[in-house]
Amino acid sequence: MFSSRRAARRSTFIQHHMDHYDGVIPIWVLVDVLDFSDVSMLFEGMRASDQYAVAEGLGVRLNLQQVTPTQRSKALKNHPLARWLEQLTVVRNIAAHHGRLWNRTIAPAPTGAMRSVKGLERLPEGQSEDVFGALTVIAKVLEAVSPGSTWAGKVSSLIDSTFxxxxxxxxxxxxxxTDWRGTGLWSE
Structure with missing residues (x-):
């Protein structure tokens, strides 16, 4: 977990807040030194209304009119992106440590409400525990935060040229x- 003393040794802006503001570190300063897992847990602990605001900023706009009443009820308590961020943390850690991802089962993430998001319709029903779901969510988020990103195309090319x-x-x-290349985010 986050250690302000450790972060202060590596970050002059953290040290500045420690010295000048009695150790009170604003969230916009803090997130710069948090790891992906910490940010994922921070998102999960937010109020649902705040989770929705962040998710929509990332291009993950749920259409709750398209989901079942049970999925809607769950999604209103905690945005499904929280589980996906947990899954992406696992994927990030496997990739960062040069682990095998191609046929590995990873932390499951619910797909019901997420399938209502434009571009995520091809997520499997129920839950996703394979790398396709994680790659698709990454491509969707990149579409919003980095317009013009060629990441999805590079993943497609990598699969074509190697796998x-x-x-x-x-x-x-x-x-x-089987028809993944002609669907959603992968068809562009």
Whole structure:
């Protein structure tokens, strides 16, 4: 978890707040030194209305009219992006430590309400615990925070140039639908 003393040793702006504001560190300063897991937990602890504001800023706009009453009830208590950020933390850690992602089962994230988001319709029903779901959510967020990003295209090219050439392997093992290239975020 966050240690202000440790952060102050590495960050002059944290040290400045420690010295001049009795150690009170504003959230906009704090998030700069938090790791992805800490930010994920911070998001989960927010009020649902604040989660919705952040999620919408990231391009994740739920259409609660398209989901079941149970999914709507759950989504109104805690934005489904909270579970996805938890999953993305796991994916980030696996990738950062050069782990195997291609056919690994990861922390499940609910897809019901998320499938109502434009671009996320191809998430599997129920929950996603394969890398396809995580990659799709990353592509969706990048679409909002980095317009013009070529990340999704690079992932598609990487799959085409490396993974597709491996005999007896299929992108289905990563949760990709068979027609993934012509769908949503991957068709652009």
């Amino acid at each position: 597709e050439g491996i005999s007896e392997r299929s992108v289905v093992e990563m949760g990709f639908p």
